[in-house]
Amino acid sequence: MLYFKTIPFPDHIQQAQVEEALRKASLKKTLSLDFKSSTMNIGTDKKFFGFEGKNALSFTRIRTSFEFLLPKLIVSVPKDQSATAYKIRLSAVPLAVCLFIFFGFYSIIVGLIRGIINVESMAVVLVLAILFFSLLALEIKITKSRVLKVIEKA
Structure with a gap:
């Protein structure tokens, strides 16, 4: 898997405490989370x-x-008891969107090298990239705060 961010556990918190806290705040699923819907509109005390x-x-x-x-x-929280951090990655669909954006940048660069300038495609790719990465930064911030809140609550 392509993990892009590693976040250390808070001071004086061990892997077992993080694992226990996240397990308590989670609903168990039996299939991989990549393609599973993560939407729930009814109230629950579970966060994950x-x-x-x-x-x-x-x-x-x-x-x-x-x-x-x-x-x-x-x-992702490793089961290894000596772990000191958890990792974050994109699920399958956002990863495909990210690869599509990078392919758009690649095609723009190749076009510029060949002397073909297409301002419309540059603008579309740039707007998509700014929108996607802004939403990604917001989601990272929300997820980190929820994980921290769950760990501190336990």
């Missing part, structure tokens, strides 16, 4: 959906239907 893999526990934030534009992130 969780999936237990062989080497790590994966969590994704439970979102409302109003947050459908935010890219879905997968938080």
